[in-house]
Amino acid sequence: MKDPDLEQALLDVDFLSVQSILHSWVKDNPDIDEILEKIQVIMESIGKKWENSSIALSQVYMAGKLVEKNLNELFEDFSHSIQKNQPKSLQKDVYTGVFEDYHALGQIILNSFLRLAGYNVINLGIGLTKGELCEQVKNQQISILLLSTLMLSSAKHLEETIRDLRKIKPNIVIFVGGAPFNFQQDLWERIGADYYGASPNAILPILNNIFKQFNPSNGHSMEVFQ
Amino acid sequence: MNSMERIFAAVQWQEVDRLPFILNLTHHGAKVLNLSIREYYSKAEYMVEGQIKLWKKYQDDVVIGISYFASEFKAWGGDVKFFLDGPPNSMRPNLTTPEAIFTAKPPQIDDIPEFTETLKTIRHLKEYFGDKVPIIGGIISPFSFPIMQMGFNKYIELLYQDRNTFNELMKKNMEHAVNWANRQLEAGATMIVYFDPMGSAEMIPPSLYLETGYQIAKRTVAQIKGPVVYHFASSSSQKNLPKLIELPIKGTSISNKDNITECLKIMDKKAALLGNLSGIQLIHTTPNQVIDKLNKIVNNVTPKTGFIVSDHHGEISYFVSDEILTIISQFFHKKF
Numbered sequence: 200m201k202d203p204d205l206e207q208a209l210l211d212v213d214f215l216s217v218q219s220i221l222h223s224w225v226k227d228n229p230d231i232d233e234i235l236e237k238i239q240v241i242m243e244s245i246g247k248k249w250e251n252s253s254i255a256l257s258q259v260y261m262a263g264k265l266v267e268k269n270l271n272e273l274f275e276d277f278s279h280s281i282q283k284n285q286p287k288s289l290q291k292d293v294y295t296g297v298f299e300d301y302h303a304l305g306q307i308i309l310n311s312f313l314r315l316a317g318y319n320v321i322n323l324g325i326g327l328t329k330g331e332l333c334e335q336v337k338n339q340q341i342s343i344l345l346l347s348t349l350m351l352s353s354a355k356h357l358e359e360t361i362r363d364l365r366k367i368k369p370n371i372v373i374f375v376g377g378a379p380f381n382f383q384q385d386l387w388e389r390i391g392a393d394y395y396g397a398s399p400n401a402i403l404p405i406l407n408n409i410f411k412q413f414n415p416s417n418g419h420s421m422e423v424f425q
Numbered sequence: 426m427n428s429m430e431r432i433f434a435a436v437q438w439q440e441v442d443r444l445p446f447i448l449n450l451t452h453h454g455a456k457v458l459n460l461s462i463r464e465y466y467s468k469a470e471y472m473v474e475g476q477i478k479l480w481k482k483y484q485d486d487v488v489i490g491i492s493y494f495a496s497e498f499k500a501w502g503g504d505v506k507f508f509l510d511g512p513p514n515s516m517r518p519n520l521t522t523p524e525a526i527f528t529a530k531p532p533q534i535d536d537i538p539e540f541t542e543t544l545k546t547i548r549h550l551k552e553y554f555g556d557k558v559p560i561i562g563g564i565i566s567p568f569s570f571p572i573m574q575m576g577f578n579k580y581i582e583l584l585y586q587d588r589n590t591f592n593e594l595m596k597k598n599m600e601h602a603v604n605w606a607n608r609q610l611e612a613g614a615t616m617i618v619y620f621d622p623m624g625s626a627e628m629i630p631p632s633l634y635l636e637t638g639y640q641i642a643k644r645t646v647a648q649i650k651g652p653v654v655y656h657f658a659s660s661s662s663q664k665n666l667p668k669l670i671e672l673p674i675k676g677t678s679i680s681n682k683d684n685i686t687e688c689l690k691i692m693d694k695k696a697a698l699l700g701n702l703s704g705i706q707l708i709h710t711t712p713n714q715v716i717d718k719l720n721k722i723v724n725n726v727t728p729k730t731g732f733i734v735s736d737h738h739g740e741i742s743y744f745v746s747d748e749i750l751t752i753i754s755q756f757f758h759k760k761f
Contacts, residue, residue, distance in 0.1 A: 212585050252661070252682075257581045257629045264582070299506075301516045304577035326516065351705055351742050352511025382659070382681075382705035389709075 206241045209262040210254060221269040231274055231281060235317060238266055242315055246400035260304060263311030270315075278314040291410050295345045296323035296332070298360070299353035305377055306347045312399035318406070329360040336367050343409065345374040345402070354379035358390035365391075372409065374402060427557045428486040429615070436652075436675040436697040438731040444723060445486040446757045447561075447699065447735040448750060450479045452493070452512055452743055457482065462743075463507040466492050469545035476550060480558065483754040486733070490547035490560040490614050494740075496539035497565050497605070498573040500532040510743050518576040523590045526575075531601035534608050544612040551613025562614030563656075563739075564606050566621035567598030567645055568638035584629070584637060595641050603648040616652040616675065619645070620739060625660030639668060646672055654678075654699065659738040666691040680737045681706070685725040692731065699733045702753075704741040712752050719756045 208216035224234055245262050248254040270277040282290055295310055297303050303325045310320045323335055327346075335341060344364070348354050354377065361373055375392040387395030396402030426434065426442045434441045454475020455465035465471050476488040495505045498515040507513045520526050534540045550560045565573070571580040571594060583591050606617045622628065624638040646653050655662075655669055655677040662669070663683040676697035679688050688698055701722065707715065719734065726732040734757070741750075 252627065255626060255628055255630045255633075257584070257633070260578060260581050261585060264578075300514065301518070302572070302577060304581075307578050350508070350511050350514055351708075351744065352508045355510070355744070378659075379705055382703050383709065385709075386705075 205238075206244055209241070209245065209265060210248075210258050212258065212261045212265070214265065217265045218269055221266070221273065225273050231270075231277060234270075235277075235281075235315060238270075238315055242266070242312055243400060243403075246312070246398050250398050250400060256304070256308075260308050260311075263308055263315065266315060267311055278319070281317055282319045291318045291406075292321060292340070293318050293343045293345060293406065294321045294323055294335070294339070294341045295347075296327045297325040298327050298332070298346045298348045298357055300347075300349045301326050302349045303347075305349075306345075309345065309347070309376070309399050309402065312403065313406075316403055316407075329356070329363060332360055333363055333367060336364050336371065341368070341371065343372045343374070343406070345376070347375070347377040349378055351379040354386060354390065357392070361391045374405075376402070429556050429559055432486055432559050432733065435730050435733055438694040438697070438728075441730050443757055444726065444729060445733045446753065447487050447733055448479075448483055448485045448753065449489070449704075449736045449739055449741045450476075450483070450485070450750075451489050451491075451740045453741070453750075454479060456743070461507075461509060462493075462511075462513065466496075466513070466539070467542070469542045469549060472542070472546040473549040473553070476546075477553060480554075483750055484758060485754065487559045487561050487615075488550055488554060490543065490550055490609065490612075491563045492539050492543045492546070494563075494565060494620070495573070496537075496543070497570065497601075499539060500537040501529070501574065501601075503573065512740060512743075515573040518574055518579070520571070520574040520594070521576065521579055523587065526590055526594045526597075529594075529597060531597050531604070534605060540605070540608075544608060547609055547612040547614050559615035560613060561616065561618060562606065562609035562612075563618035563620060564602045564609075566619050566624070566638070566642065567595050567602045568641045569621045569623035570598050570602075572623060580623075581629075584633065591637070599641065599645050599648075602645055606649045606651075606653075610649070610651040614651070616654055617649055618654045618656050618739065619649075619674075620656045620658050622658040622660045624665060625657045625662060626664035627660045631664050634665065635668060643672060646674060656699070656739050659703070663688055663691075670695040676733065678735070678737055678739065685722065685732075686727075689726065689731060694731060697731050697733055699735045700737045702734065702736050704736040704738050704745055707736075707749050708742060708744045708746075710749065712748065715749055715752050716756060719753065 205220045249259045274280050297306050313320045373392050374394045375387050376396050380386050380395050381397050394405050431441050431445045435445050452462045455462045457478045458475050480488050493513045495513045495515040499505045503519045504516040505513045506516050624634050652675045655674050657678050659680050661680045661682045674696050679698050679700040681701045681703040
């Protein structure tokens with residue numbers, strides 16, 4: 200069940216109400232995992248409202264921002280707190296970046312939703328070039344890469360980049376997102392990405408499935424991607 | 426009817442010989458001149474020659490007098506990245522703190538080469554086309570410009586949290602926008618396109634737009650000494666239209682997500698609509714699909730005026746082929 204009070208406070212960008220509600224939750228039950236579960240339901244509902252155009256992008260961004268700000272105050276870097284309690288094999292590491300562009304709002308919103316869903320988000324930065332991405336993939340254990348871009352020309356340039364990244368790491372899973380992909384629904388396939396998500400709500404179930412499938416507790420390992 | 430007569434008849438909902446169409450061919454000028462996009466925008470001579478060539482080739486109802494949009498960001502001290510196959514884009518934001526905003530100064534138009542080349546372009550196009558073809562000028566709205574200046578996320582936070590700094594930034598951006606628009610009009614631009622994607626209900630709630638971006642638009646448009654067309658740069662405008670028609674504008678864009686029939690009804694003959702082809706969708710489309718799409722648009726426009734068929738972004742993608750552009754042109758020159 201979602202909590203309508205917190206959701207409404209978030210959509211109203213009501214700083215004080217959000218703070219008061221989250222502080223009272225923690226006072227009642229300081230278990231971060233249970234609080235995150237409740238928050239995920241609300242964030243999913245906000246994501247759905249964004250998808251059906253009943254709320255604006257600024258509300259989605261501020262919702263993630265406000266929840267993270269308060270959780271970080273309450274739990275001292277909540278995302279890090281969750282990850283440090285997990286064995287490395289169970290950590291859900293995902294890498295995100297903005298390709299050839301300096302407009303990062305989409306990535307910032309996605310990072311926020313991912314952290315609130317328990318993912319360990321490693322931000323590769325903005326304005327990434329093909330060369331920089333190839334270096335990162337060579338030097339880091341990147342299995343899941345989520346790239347966003349704003350300009351159509353950059354989206355097109357991703358095709359060659361993805362091809363090169365797969366030469367370095369054939370099993371890398373690549374998600375793409377951003378305005379050009381929203382306007383042309385098959386563009387992600389044309390450039391050779393594995394997945395496309397118009398919103399965090401579209402991306403999270405796919406990611407959850409990937410991690411469920413390759414969770415070591417199911418007898419599999421993320422190492423198949425390495 | 427020549428293009429000037431057709432466009433102005435359409436915006437006044439008077440009878441037209443055919444619906445006007447605008448291809449928004451900006452950096453396509455580089456393609457027809459076999460230049461890089463960076464070279465194309467470096468000299469007025471290139472932009473003039475490119476626009477004339479494009480107009481002769483496709484015969485759409487305007488020519489574009491402005492340079493690339495990120496040139497405004499460059500004029501305020503920002504860095505711009507050029508591409509071989511797409512519009513130049515603004516790089517890292519440069520007004521990221523309240524201190525930077527309070528000390529920033531609007532650029533002097535005559536000190537900025539991109540601006541002086543743009544004014545020269547407009548003057549030469551005016552000499553060439555006279556009053557037969559409208560010359561499009563344009564500005565980034567004071568309300569949307571901070572997306573480049575501050576970064577989208579920081580700007581959203583400013584809107585919700587710090588109206589004092591927001592007002593300071595708007596004061597400076599408005600001073601620049603009005604000045605830049607009026608200089609283009611003095612040089613011979615027929616109309617100014619006011620690009621304001623931040624105002625779309627996709628970006629901020631309509632209530633927030635009405636107390637911020639709408640007020641800025643009202644004050645800015647009132648000071649621009651010529652016709653103004655509102656543009657949401659491919660974002661939806663349908664929810665904004667009821668209030669927009671109260672502004673002294675000649676038209677506004679609609680996106681491919683908006684409903685033409687409903688939007689025309691809201692306009693109530695007060696201003697024209699522009700749209701709603703998606704340039705991105707035109708890249709991987711077949712000639713028959715383009716014709717179907719154009720037929721659908723035209724069939725939705727009743728009576729046959731008050732509408733200008735156009736790419737909804739305000740700048741058609743470099744990847745849209747000559748074949749598709751030619752088909753669009755032929756569609757309007759041979760039928761309806």
